[in-house]
Amino acid sequence: xxxxxxxxxxxxxxxxxxxxxxxxxxxxxxxxxxxxxxxxxxxxxxxxxxxxxxxxxxxxxxxxxxxxxxxxxxxxxxxxxxxxxxxxxxxxxxxxxxxxxxxxxxxxxxxxxxxxxxxxxxxxxxxxxxxxxxxxxxxxxxxxxxxxxxxxxxxxxxxxxxxxxxxxxxxxxxxxxxxxxxxxxxxxxxxxxxxxxxxxxxxxxxxxxxxxxxxxxxxxxxxxxxxxxxxxxxxxxxxxxxxxxxxxxxxxxxxxxxxxxxxxxxxxxxxxxxxxxxxxxxxxxxxxxxxx
Numbered sequence: 253x254x255x256x257x258x259x260x261x262x263x264x265x266x267x268x269x270x271x272x273x274x275x276x277x278x279x280x281x282x283x284x285x286x287x288x289x290x291x292x293x294x295x296x297x298x299x300x301x302x303x304x305x306x307x308x309x310x311x312x313x314x315x316x317x318x319x320x321x322x323x324x325x326x327x328x329x330x331x332x333x334x335x336x337x338x339x340x341x342x343x344x345x346x347x348x349x350x351x352x353x354x355x356x357x358x359x360x361x362x363x364x365x366x367x368x369x370x371x372x373x374x375x376x377x378x379x380x381x382x383x384x385x386x387x388x389x390x391x392x393x394x395x396x397x398x399x400x401x402x403x404x405x406x407x408x409x410x411x412x413x414x415x416x417x418x419x420x421x422x423x424x425x426x427x428x429x430x431x432x433x434x435x436x437x438x439x440x441x442x443x444x445x446x447x448x449x450x451x452x453x454x455x456x457x458x459x460x461x462x463x464x465x466x467x468x469x470x471x472x473x474x475x476x477x478x479x480x481x482x483x484x485x486x487x488x489x490x491x492x493x494x495x496x497x498x499x500x501x502x503x504x505x506x507x508x509x510x511x512x513x514x515x516x517x518x519x520x521x522x523x524x525x526x527x528x529x530x531x532x533x534x535x536x537x538x539x540x541x542x543x544x
Contacts, residue, residue: 327370340459345370347455347502348448354499355451355492365448367416368423372452375405400436403428423448427456430487442489450489454480454496457488462510473506 279298286294327341348369352362376385384391384399391399407425410416426440426449433441461471461479471479477497484493496502 323367323370327374340463341370341373343459344372344452344455347458347505348451350499350502350505351451351455351492351496352448354502355447355495357447361419361448364419365423365451368410368420368427368448369452369455371406371410371416371420372424372427372456373402373406374409374424375402375407377409378405400428404437419446419448422446423452425449427452429453431489432486435487445489447489450492454488454492458506462506470510473503473510476506 279302283295283298286298288294290297345366349362349366352365357365375381380398381402384395387395403425407421410424411421423446425437426445429435429438429440429445429449430453431442431445431450433439457480458476461476464470480488480493480496484490
């Protein structure tokens, strides 16, 4: 379990609002002083700038929401090419956000990880991946190697947005790195893998295991946690697996999703999520696969 001292936790929770709290606490005495000194013009000297700042803040929030909506629209357009992935990125994003919060990360980092999770597969928009996404059989060695370049291609696209360079870009690039160093593209090991990538890896895997496939039904919550525990320290960060096991919110969301009678059906692909993208995960899913 990720631990931090009381001071660090307090700064993480309240730090973002400290400056705001300090400024607003001074407004009342400042307003009184300006009124006493300059009467109504003094009030206007303070109220007008506050109004402008508030208006700019509202515009900023609106732009942020528009950008968020555009990103989700772009991801949906990409996933429309492949019924297998319908809604996948959005679900991974939501799961990654929950796990990041439960892990104790700050608000800004949680938002960056949520964005990275939403965009983790955007590289698949390149035409070279289209035949692989449509293929119904198992990918051969050459096709598998090509598919494994999608994380780097995704990071390249993400980096074209200047505000996404850095943590978001790296979280996307390394979201298929395994904790023991057996992943791709660079074979990073342990905590050398960005925490965002380690979180997305788990969220990505969970979504694969809790989605119906032509060759198997979605796994139960118990089966999912069993697989995560089995590969803890190998494919997954053991601290994050422990956090997930303890998370009541994640359990409730997964169980609610698995109980949905109208859960989206699988696409037409016969190859498993492991073989298509992760490369090594969920042996339970492989054991349940129908013979080709």
